[in-house]
Amino acid sequence: MKCRVCRGPAVIDIRRHNANFCKEHFLRLCRDQVTKTIAEFDMIAPTDRVLVAVSGGKDSLAVWDLLLDLGYDADGLYLGLGISDYSDTSGQFAKDYAAGRGAKLIEIDLPSEYGFDIPAGAKAVKRAPCSACGLSKRHLFDKAAMDGGYDVVVTGHNLDDEAAVLFGNTLHWQTDYLGRQMPVLPARNGFPKKVKPLVRLGEREMAAYCVLQGIDYIVEECPMASGNKHIGYKEALNAIEATSPGTKHTFYFGFLARAAERFRDDVEAERDALLSCARCGAPTSNEVCQFCRLSERAAGAQPVKMSATRTKSPA
Numbered sequence: 001m002k003c004r005v006c007r008g009p010a011v012i013d014i015r016r017h018n019a020n021f022c023k024e025h026f027l028r029l030c031r032d033q034v035t036k037t038i039a040e041f042d043m044i045a046p047t048d049r050v051l052v053a054v055s056g057g058k059d060s061l062a063v064w065d066l067l068l069d070l071g072y073d074a075d076g077l078y079l080g081l082g083i084s085d086y087s088d089t090s091g092q093f094a095k096d097y098a099a100g101r102g103a104k105l106i107e108i109d110l111p112s113e114y115g116f117d118i119p120a121g122a123k124a125v126k127r128a129p130c131s132a133c134g135l136s137k138r139h140l141f142d143k144a145a146m147d148g149g150y151d152v153v154v155t156g157h158n159l160d161d162e163a164a165v166l167f168g169n170t171l172h173w174q175t176d177y178l179g180r181q182m183p184v185l186p187a188r189n190g191f192p193k194k195v196k197p198l199v200r201l202g203e204r205e206m207a208a209y210c211v212l213q214g215i216d217y218i219v220e221e222c223p224m225a226s227g228n229k230h231i232g233y234k235e236a237l238n239a240i241e242a243t244s245p246g247t248k249h250t251f252y253f254g255f256l257a258r259a260a261e262r263f264r265d266d267v268e269a270e271r272d273a274l275l276s277c278a279r280c281g282a283p284t285s286n287e288v289c290q291f292c293r294l295s296e297r298a299a300g301a302q303p304v305k306m307s308a309t310r311t312k313s314p315a
């Protein structure tokens with residue numbers, strides 16, 4: 001197996017590119033793909049202050065590493081979800097990476113700061129754990145970005161994630177979600193700009209990137225993930241990809257090029273119609289936002305008010 005670029009010994013094959021790469025040229029490929037994605041979708045300006053949502057897993061640590069190597073001013077944000085040992089372990093990987101790299105990591109702990117954890121929160125509002133978790137993460141990432149004066153929030157969603165979400169949304173024709181499934185969501189009405197620079201890179205490539213860069217990450221899945229439909233969609237797409245390499249890429253980028261625009265109007269109208277949450281000030285379609293309702297039912301916790309204005313803090 002020889003590297004496509006230098007003909008030296010290859011360490012990875014990427015079937016959808018029909019090519020193999022040595023360590024140096026694989027790492028360069030990852031950087032080039034991220035650079036291309038950032039430029040193509042106008043994700044991050046060189047002077048932007050960037051907040052990376054870091055879980056301790058391979059994707060979020062890889063995207064943080066890539067952005068730092070590309071010269072971006074990128075801080076990390078770790079959210080402790082109170083999911084038994086999993087949260088302690090994943091948090092440690094995030095802290096270790098930040099310490100080793102000399103990067104700034106902001107930490108928010110849901111149980112100690114908001115008085116509930118994800119399993120208890122999900123139970124209190126009779127939601128699936130991933131649903132309670134997703135809305136909590138969105139709310140707290142947005143709040144941290146607005147409070148900290150960050151220009152953009154980065155998440156580590158990769159091609160496999162986005163193709164699986166698209167697959168699920170298409171199977172159920174969830175047109176509101178389809179309208180939101182862009183690699184960039186612009187800042188608007190109290191929401192920060194959100195971007196996904198890894199959409200051209202797959203899960204296996206991100207694991208390889210971490211191994212080759214010497215980045216330790218949590219390998220085990222979140223214990224709440226079992227039964228999550230997203231995993232089933234990933235497995236179905238993996239089976240198709242195994243016989244038709246490149247299918248995930250064509251599915252996702254074909255959607256962006258030919259279909260995503262058709263679902264945008266509903267989302268724009270929805271965003272324009274948002275109110276401010278009566279408790280915390282976050283944008284919401286109801287009087288009280290979903291996070292405040294969750295937090296009140298789970299812990300009776302008093303939410304923290306979101307800042308109304310953004311202040312630039314020194315880089």
Ligand code: SF4
Nearest residue numbers: 129130133222224225
């Ligand atoms: S698997 Fe579900 S509960 Fe666990 S971190 Fe992901 S979204 Fe949250």
Ligand SMILES: [Zn+2]
Nearest residue numbers: 003006022025
């Ligand atoms: Zn090479």
Ligand SMILES: [Zn+2]
Nearest residue numbers: 277280289292
């Ligand atoms: Zn609220």
